[in-house]
Amino acid sequence: QKEVEQDPGPLSVPEGAIVSLNCTYSNSAFQYFMWYRQYSRKGPELLMYTYSSGNKEDGRFTAQVDKSSKYISLFIRDSQPSDSATYLCAMSLGGDYKLSFGAGTTVTVRA
C-alpha cells in the first residue's frame, strides 16, 4: 500500500467550476499537510500549508484535513484557465521533515 494515494485524473472542468481534489494516507503520524501546484517543466510550488486537522482558506482555495479519516482535500472555486496544472498533495511528520507526495492530479480548466 502506498503511503499517500491520489487519483491521477486527468480532470477537465469548464471555467468557473469548482475543482475538488483529494488524497488519502496511511501514516497517522503525519502532522503537516500541503498542496503544491506544478506547471509543466517547472518545480512544485506551495499553495496551501496546514497543520493538523481543520480547514484553511486562501482566496479561491480551501484546504481541508480530516485526520480521523486520513483524508485531505483541496477545493478551487471559480476555476480559471490559469489554474490548469498538476496538483500534488504532500505531507510530513514534522516541520522540517521529508515530504511524502501523492502522484499528482492533472487539472485542465477549459475557457
Add this chain to the structure above:
Amino acid sequence: EAGVTQFPSHSVIEKGQTVTLRCDPISGHDNLYWYRRVMGKEIKFLLHFVKESKQDESGMPNNRFLAERTGGTYSTLKVQPAELEDSGVYFCASSQELAGVNEQFFGPGTRLTVL
C-alpha cells in the same frame, strides 16, 4: 530574491557513465532536500541536509548515489555508474523555518535520461 536553481536542466548520458547534478538553494536556507520523480510515479524523497550534515539519507536508492553539501551552501548529487532506472526528474528544495512554517521551495528540476 533568487529561487532554488538547478544545473543542468537536462542531461542525457549512456548507461555506465557518471553524472553530477548541482543545486543552489535560496541564500540562508539551512535545509536542503533532494527528491526524484521517475516516470509515472510520485515524487520520492532522497535525502536531507541541514547545513553540511546529512540529516536523513533514508531515500537514497543505493551506493551509486553520492550527495555532498560542502560548506553548507550548494549541493551536488553524483550518480556513478548510471543505470537505466535512474532516469527521471531530480528536484532540489530548500527551506528555513519562519514563524513555525517550514515551506520547502523547489527548483525546476534536472531531467536525467540514461540510455
